[in-house]
Amino acid sequence: MKTYLYFLFFLTLFFSCEEKAKTITNSENYDGYLIAENKKLENATEEYKFWSAKQEKTPHPVSYFSQLANAQNQLFDATGNIENLKKSEDYLLELNTKNNFEKCGELRALARNYISQHRFKESLELLKKAETIGDDLESTQKMMFDVHMELGNFDTAKSYLEKLVDLNSFDYLIRTAKWNDHIGNLDAAIKYMEMAMIKAESSNLKNLKIWSYTNIADFYGHDGQLDKSYQYFLKALELDPNNSYAKKGIAWIIYSYERNPEEALRILNSITQTYSAPDYLLLKAEISEYLKDENSKNNYIASYKKAVQNSKYGEMYNAYNAKLFAEDKTLIDSAITISKKEIENRATPQSYDLLAWAYYNKGEYKKALEIVDKHIINKTFEPEVLYHIAEIYKANNMNDELQPLKKELLGATYELGPVTEIKINQL
Numbered sequence: 001m002k003t004y005l006y007f008l009f010f011l012t013l014f015f016s017c018e019e020k021a022k023t024i025t026n027s028e029n030y031d032g033y034l035i036a037e038n039k040k041l042e043n044a045t046e047e048y049k050f051w052s053a054k055q056e057k058t059p060h061p062v063s064y065f066s067q068l069a070n071a072q073n074q075l076f077d078a079t080g081n082i083e084n085l086k087k088s089e090d091y092l093l094e095l096n097t098k099n100n101f102e103k104c105g106e107l108r109a110l111a112r113n114y115i116s117q118h119r120f121k122e123s124l125e126l127l128k129k130a131e132t133i134g135d136d137l138e139s140t141q142k143m144m145f146d147v148h149m150e151l152g153n154f155d156t157a158k159s160y161l162e163k164l165v166d167l168n169s170f171d172y173l174i175r176t177a178k179w180n181d182h183i184g185n186l187d188a189a190i191k192y193m194e195m196a197m198i199k200a201e202s203s204n205l206k207n208l209k210i211w212s213y214t215n216i217a218d219f220y221g222h223d224g225q226l227d228k229s230y231q232y233f234l235k236a237l238e239l240d241p242n243n244s245y246a247k248k249g250i251a252w253i254i255y256s257y258e259r260n261p262e263e264a265l266r267i268l269n270s271i272t273q274t275y276s277a278p279d280y281l282l283l284k285a286e287i288s289e290y291l292k293d294e295n296s297k298n299n300y301i302a303s304y305k306k307a308v309q310n311s312k313y314g315e316m317y318n319a320y321n322a323k324l325f326a327e328d329k330t331l332i333d334s335a336i337t338i339s340k341k342e343i344e345n346r347a348t349p350q351s352y353d354l355l356a357w358a359y360y361n362k363g364e365y366k367k368a369l370e371i372v373d374k375h376i377i378n379k380t381f382e383p384e385v386l387y388h389i390a391e392i393y394k395a396n397n398m399n400d401e402l403q404p405l406k407k408e409l410l411g412a413t414y415e416l417g418p419v420t421e422i423k424i425n426q427l
Contacts, residue, residue, distance in 0.1 A: 024227045025254055025388040027263070028232055034270040036241035041274065044074035062098045069109065074275035076116075078242065082312045084406050089113050104135040107141055115143075118315045120150045120346055137165065149178065152348035170208065174215070181219070184381035190219045196235040210236050214245050221249070222415060226257055244275045248283070256417045261287045278307040279320055290418050293336075318342040322354040324360045337361070349380035357388045365395040383412035387420060390427055402427060 014332035048071035055064040072088035075081065091308040092110040099106060114123035126307040130140045148157035161179055165174045165397035174307050180188035193216045200208035232252055235395050237248040247267055255264035265287055274278050286299035302325070308317045318338050325335035339355035352375035360368040372389050387409055393402040406427045 004024075004040050007161070012235050013284070023256065023258055024230055025250060027322050028268075029239065030247070030250055033237045033241045033247065034267060037145075038078065038242050040242045041075070041078040044071060044078050047071040047074060048077065056062065062095055065095040066106070066109070069095070069113075073113075075102075077273075080244070080275045082310060085113065085116055086312050088164070089117070101129060102133065104130040104140060106132050107133075108139060111147070113142060115147065115150070118150075118318070118345070123150065127192055132195050142175065149182065150348075151346050151349070154182070167195070168199075170196050173199065174212075177215075177219070182223075182380075186219065186223055190223060192215070193219055196342050207238055210239050210243060211238075214243070214249065214260050217246070217249055221253070224414065226414070228251055229253065242274070244271045247271050248280070249309065251283075252417075255287055255290075256414050259418060276307075278313075278317060281307065284319060284325065286417065286419055309363050315341070316343055319354060322358060326358040327356075331359075332358060333361045348387060349376045353380075353385045353388055356392060360388070360392050360395060365392065368392045369398075383409065384413045386412070387416060390424070394427055 006089065009321045011104055021393070043338075048068065048408065051064045051067040051071055055061070055068060058064065069091035071090040072084045074089065075121055076084035078090065083210075089110070092106065094178070096103070096106050096110055101107060111123040111126040111130075114120070114126070126146060127140055131137065131144065141163050145157050145160040145164070148154070148160065158179065161172075164172045164175065170316060173192050176187045177192035177196065180186070180192060191254040193212070197209075197216050200212040213232045213236040217229045217236070220229040220232065228348040233246040233249040233253075236243050241248070248271065251264040251267040251271075254260045254267070266293060267282060268284055272284075281289050281300045281304040285297045285304070288294075288297035288300060304320075319342060320341060322335050325331035325338065328335075335356065335358040339351070339358050342351045342354055345351075350369055356368040356371040356376060357369065359365075369392055372392055376385060386405060390402055390405045391398075391410060393405065406424065407414070409424045409427075413424065416424070
């Protein structure tokens, strides 16, 4: 009897330790940030008012358009409101028109705005103009790398990266990290991002540090170093208590790793009180699905669909829409149309995955497989894409190809989330 009691004691202790091991967050670390006064919004609003007042007093209407555009960008960063991004575009267009699209700094500023709007081809045309003019050529080349990566022109992107080699440059290091992540070398990506973070910290530039912390947190999450990921999201919040991306990162850890969906929703609800990007609604819908709360899930999806009807979003939510519509039998043809449009905009493996996934959900398994073989396989290592490939393999009775992929996906369940993990186990 005594032996049995000892066994129960150690069994209880074991599972208790296991439970503790699965909890790496502590609400005491971040609760204050969930109710923090939105200083970012206040500062951006004051910045816009200041430059508006200056602009009204000058006889030259475009004198302060650059500053006004920057203030609108800050407002967009603080609120996620597409109106601010479009107002920034308006200022930059007028500024470039006034100067005949001949000033490289202004061309790059408008190109950055178009990148934020996923208007990558238009961004590329502006950068080509800046490259021809040649002022501050290196800054243009950095953005050329960024845009060609977004467009799926990977060889061209690599050629621009090779023009920029400088291990003492923050801008080079973050792009090298991005390149290594693209080719599936996560260890190298982390190494270069850590080097970039050291540069950011030594520069003591707040925005660079925040950007470094949130990006290294993402990489650590991909690598399963979730405690580090959590700590760096917290470090970002120390510098910017209203950083929605860092809060979302913590919410994902709590939902996907700790399996505490209610707490994750509490964090997300605090974000969306002041930040209105539609994709947060889809994350809430996924968590509601995990909670088997179909009513809330459907309400979030309906709210998302209503939000993205705003024409000012343009192409920004094509990928989200294609994936959402692909799993709705009444919208499957819309998913195919959107996927083809996204391929036209940016012919990346991820864009082709949208089309393959839509055809799979329509029951056209052979067509989906043809797209996988021609445009996707071995060209991206994103877990969501690999999951789609696995489902397409299963539908085509390709068990030999499916099994190693399933094994790999079981190691990526944190990134994919609990809902997809259930589906992976059913492969």
